[in-house]
Amino acid sequence: MASNTDSEGAPSPGAPARPPLPAGRFAGTGSLGGQLLKTALLGLFTALGVWAVLPLYVADNWWGIGLVVAVVGLVYWVYLSGRTVPAKYLLPGVLFLTAFQILPVLYTMSTSVTNLSDGHRGDKEQAIAAIEAFSVTRDPDSPEYTLTVATMGDPETGELAFLLTDAGDEAYVGTAEGLDTLSGAEVDPASGKVTDAFGYTVLTPAEVNARSADLQEFAVPTDSGAGIRSSGLSSAFEGSATRVYDEDCDCVTDTESGAVYHADDERGAFYNEEGERLAQGWQVGVGLDNFARFLLNPTFASSFFGILLWNVAFAASVTFLVFVVGLAVALTLHVPRLRGRALYRILVVLPYAMSSLAMYLLWRDMFNTDFGLFNRMLGLQVDWLGDAWSARAAVILANVWLGYPYMFLVATGALQAIPRELGQAAQIDGAGPWQAFRNVTLPLLMVAMTPILIATFAFNFNNFNAVWLISKGGPFSPDNPTAGATDLLITYTYRLAFNEATAQYGYAAALSVMIFVIVSVISVVSLSRSKALQEVDR
Amino acid sequence: MTVDTPAARAPHRRGAATRFALWAKRLGWRHAVMWLVAAFALFPVLFVVSAALNPLGTLSSAQLWPTGASLANAADLFRNTPFATWYGNSLFFAVSNAAITVLLSALAAYAFSRMRFKGRRVGLIGLLVIQMFPQFLAIVAIYLMFTNIGEYYPAIGFDTRWGLLLVYLGGALSINTWLMKGFFDTVPKELDESAQMDGASHAQVFFRIMLPLVTPVLAIVGLLVFISTINEFLMASVFLRDTETKTLGLGLYQLVASQRNANFGMFAVGAIMLSLPTLAVFWFLQRYITEGLTSGAVKG
Numbered sequence: 001m002a003s004n005t006d007s008e009g010a011p012s013p014g015a016p017a018r019p020p021l022p023a024g025r026f027a028g029t030g031s032l033g034g035q036l037l038k039t040a041l042l043g044l045f046t047a048l049g050v051w052a053v054l055p056l057y058v059a060d061n062w063w064g065i066g067l068v069v070a071v072v073g074l075v076y077w078v079y080l081s082g083r084t085v086p087a088k089y090l091l092p093g094v095l096f097l098t099a100f101q102i103l104p105v106l107y108t109m110s111t112s113v114t115n116l117s118d119g120h121r122g123d124k125e126q127a128i129a130a131i132e133a134f135s136v137t138r139d140p141d142s143p144e145y146t147l148t149v150a151t152m153g154d155p156e157t158g159e160l161a162f163l164l165t166d167a168g169d170e171a172y173v174g175t176a177e178g179l180d181t182l183s184g185a186e187v188d189p190a191s192g193k194v195t196d197a198f199g200y201t202v203l204t205p206a207e208v209n210a211r212s213a214d215l216q217e218f219a220v221p222t223d224s225g226a227g228i229r230s231s232g233l234s235s236a237f238e239g240s241a242t243r244v245y246d247e248d249c250d251c252v253t254d255t256e257s258g259a260v261y262h263a264d265d266e267r268g269a270f271y272n273e274e275g276e277r278l279a280q281g282w283q284v285g286v287g288l289d290n291f292a293r294f295l296l297n298p299t300f301a302s303s304f305f306g307i308l309l310w311n312v313a314f315a316a317s318v319t320f321l322v323f324v325v326g327l328a329v330a331l332t333l334h335v336p337r338l339r340g341r342a343l344y345r346i347l348v349v350l351p352y353a354m355s356s357l358a359m360y361l362l363w364r365d366m367f368n369t370d371f372g373l374f375n376r377m378l379g380l381q382v383d384w385l386g387d388a389w390s391a392r393a394a395v396i397l398a399n400v401w402l403g404y405p406y407m408f409l410v411a412t413g414a415l416q417a418i419p420r421e422l423g424q425a426a427q428i429d430g431a432g433p434w435q436a437f438r439n440v441t442l443p444l445l446m447v448a449m450t451p452i453l454i455a456t457f458a459f460n461f462n463n464f465n466a467v468w469l470i471s472k473g474g475p476f477s478p479d480n481p482t483a484g485a486t487d488l489l490i491t492y493t494y495r496l497a498f499n500e501a502t503a504q505y506g507y508a509a510a511l512s513v514m515i516f517v518i519v520s521v522i523s524v525v526s527l528s529r530s531k532a533l534q535e536v537d538r
Numbered sequence: 539m540t541v542d543t544p545a546a547r548a549p550h551r552r553g554a555a556t557r558f559a560l561w562a563k564r565l566g567w568r569h570a571v572m573w574l575v576a577a578f579a580l581f582p583v584l585f586v587v588s589a590a591l592n593p594l595g596t597l598s599s600a601q602l603w604p605t606g607a608s609l610a611n612a613a614d615l616f617r618n619t620p621f622a623t624w625y626g627n628s629l630f631f632a633v634s635n636a637a638i639t640v641l642l643s644a645l646a647a648y649a650f651s652r653m654r655f656k657g658r659r660v661g662l663i664g665l666l667v668i669q670m671f672p673q674f675l676a677i678v679a680i681y682l683m684f685t686n687i688g689e690y691y692p693a694i695g696f697d698t699r700w701g702l703l704l705v706y707l708g709g710a711l712s713i714n715t716w717l718m719k720g721f722f723d724t725v726p727k728e729l730d731e732s733a734q735m736d737g738a739s740h741a742q743v744f745f746r747i748m749l750p751l752v753t754p755v756l757a758i759v760g761l762l763v764f765i766s767t768i769n770e771f772l773m774a775s776v777f778l779r780d781t782e783t784k785t786l787g788l789g790l791y792q793l794v795a796s797q798r799n800a801n802f803g804m805f806a807v808g809a810i811m812l813s814l815p816t817l818a819v820f821w822f823l824q825r826y827i828t829e830g831l832t833s834g835a836v837k838g
Contacts, residue, residue, distance in 0.1 A: 034741055055690040064690070085740055089649035090661070093642040093711040100708020101668060104676035104683060111679060158779070325575075332571045340569075347576040350583055353820040357769040357787040358809035361794060362586055371598035371799050373585055401582065455713075462672055464772045469791070490675065490772075497678045498776060505678050512675045520670045 111509035118502040120268050120281040127282040128245045133219035133227030135243035146192035147236040150200040155207045160218050163194040174220030174228050208233055290510035303483035311488045315460040321400045326407025334415050352405035360469035363398035388485035391471050395486050399466050414448040454526040464490045489515050586806045595803025611803035624789040632768040635706045636760045642710040647718035648744050673709045674772045681776050702777040714759045721755035754826045761823050765816055786812050
């Protein structure tokens with residue numbers, strides 16, 4: 001992929017001095033095949049750019065179009081210019097890194113200072129539309145629809161949608177955004193219910209029941225002041241709103257009770273005189289409130305610091321135990337002429353070669369109270385994962401099982417690099433085997449092992465699978481159902497964002513940022529002691 | 539380190555008991571320890587194999603030692619779940635992420651190892667720093683980003699393969715790039731310099747000279763990425779919510795979450811199937827493993 005202009009460009013700054021060659025550093029023009037491939041790839045990338053621009057153009061998103069054009073332009077510049085040789089190699093990886101790691105990190109930081117959550121998702125206008133649609137009550141002459149409840153995507157988590165047919169058998173689809181006509185739907189002529197519609201999953205009565213809580217809060221906004229709500233599982237009505245927004249006072253008035261809810265732009269919701277709020281709010285910045293809650297609010301601070309303490313203890317004890325077991329096994333096998341060593345090695349490394357995800361689930365089931373292997377073999381009825389300390393021990397045990405083979409492999413490699421004569425010389429000088437190991441072998445071993453121990457610690461500090469797949473962070477004490485005894489910070493974050501009745505993205509993002517900070521501190525301290533940074537200048 | 543001069547002097551006088559004592563002191567205890575460790579290592583594996591073969595297919599009837607052999611669980615798994623789709627999804631993510639990550643990482647490592655340019659030092663340190671922010675910590679932001687992206691481009695939104703693959707590729711440049719750069723540094727510069735003198739372009743040097751010489755590190759990075767992708771749960775669980783789009787790991791989780799006792803036999807078959815690719819990759823790459831791991835890769 002060299003271009004012939006390379007010969008004109010000076011070697012990159014700082015390049016090792018070498019006698020100038022007639023054709024510069026990279027003389028060749030590359031093969032014909034290479035040039036063709038390069039042209040083809042650039043063409044493909046351009047096509048991708050056009051594909052990316054189309055939906056943005058339809059939505060009038062000029063910022064997005066500008067971004068796409070800038071990225072395509074950057075790619076063209078890098079691969080057609082002769083002076084950007086290092087960039088030709090770095091750009092593909094850096095583009096992905098920027099889009100899906102650096103930007104999300106920055107976005108996490110900006111989310112962490114907002115109240116983004118289920119009740120505070122969109123902007124104020126969307127909140128008002130939702131409030132008005134939700135307050136719809138039936139008038140005597142309300143239009144009725146036959147209702148089929150459906151979702152977009154998964155029946156359990158997908159967004160709800162109402163598939164509606166009116167008296168004239170016209171089909172509509174209602175979502176949180178509004179009402180639209182539905183074409184190509186299959187309607188059962190007897191009941192008038194929609195049986196199949198492209199892009200929607202029709203729910204069975206059992207699935208509808210499972211989502212009845214969501215259904216209670218769901219309404220389809222129609223023209224101003226009106227909306228469609230369900231009454232029962234198979235009919236819906238359109239009515240007028242009892243709660244109406246008035247722009248002049250920036251408030252919502254409930255025409256039935258006469259209560260007035262004023263907008264509070266600091267908290268992002270409508271509040272009445274008594275301090276009661278309407279469920280639908282909007283997203284506002286809250287500064288450092290999210291962080292303050294975890295550090296200062298007594299309930300949350302005690303769960304946060306409790307989890308942090310266990311998190312450090314978990315990572316430290318797993319790291320220590322896998323190191324001890326792995327090293328012990330490596331030392332046991334580190335002897336000439338041990339029969340069956342190859343077989344032992346394979347058997348001992350086996351846990352590392354199994355799928356860790358499946359093995360965590362297996363360990364969880366072995367600890368099962370009623371059917372688990374341990375209880376049946378020992379004839380017990382212990383609820384291993386139901387008690388805080390036995391659950392912690394179980395999580396650690398499973399991780400030692402999965403983790404020690406790696407340490408064994410690494411320690412074996414490190415032991416082989418240490419000349420055997422050193423230990424023998426110490427023994428000739430009168431040291432016992434333990435002394436020789438403690439004072440000669442171990443210090444040499446630690447030079448190679450320290451960076452790996454730090455990496456293992458950092459890995460286990462955020463080892464989501466280890467806890468989530470075995471105990472889901474539980475057991476939970478009755479007075480604090482959000483923070484469990486084996487919760488790591490990362491599983492706690494995950495639960496706040498994706499596994500609670502109301503998703504609390506703002507708090508979850510603030511927790512993520514705090515994990516960033518904690519891991520950074522640990523890494524900076526440990527990195528400054530390792531040699532890794534010196535390699536940069538090599 | 540047992541002193542064996544007496545034995546050399548009078549071998550015929552040593553009885554069987556003494557010989558056994560010597561053997562036990564020098565090697566015997568090692569065998570005993572290894573039997574113990576091997577038992578610890580093997581029993582869950584044995585249990586999962588025996589549960590997979592167990593004709594009853596429940597958790598409560600599974601024994602440590604196989605009591606019967608039947609393929610009923612495997613047949614159930616194929617009949618009652620979209621197993622083939624799940625498996626295909628898992629392999630798709632693991633193979634494509636490993637292959638593309640190796641390519642992107644090797645490209646970057648070549649630049650960092652062989653070229654001197656403005657921003658090289660910052661780039662290398664930046665790669666280390668970004669390691670402190672594991673991608674999955676930003677999952678909330680990634681989720682919110684893809685809620686918007688999915689509206690514009692349904693092809694890379696939730697419940698699609700390409701969306702999650704793109705996210706995985708965001709982690710392509712990582713500590714693995716450092717690992718590769720370290721290995722590239724050990725290849726003598728004279729090799730590519732002489733090729734350049736002979737008229738090779740930088741791309742030809744990279745593809746024809748460097749890559750064949752650094753195969754071990756490519757293999758080990760590929761292995762690590764393959765393993766971590768096939769075992770990835772967090773981001774996959776947020777992205778893939780449709781039963782049809784799930785990976786095998788998510789599918790197995792769902793399987794035992796609903797019916798833990800009854801579905802255990804099917805789960806055990808699935809667990810073995812999920813481990814097979816990893817075992818195979820290990821088997822083929824075993825000669826690289828110790829070497830590659832000791833250079834500082836991360837797992838467990």
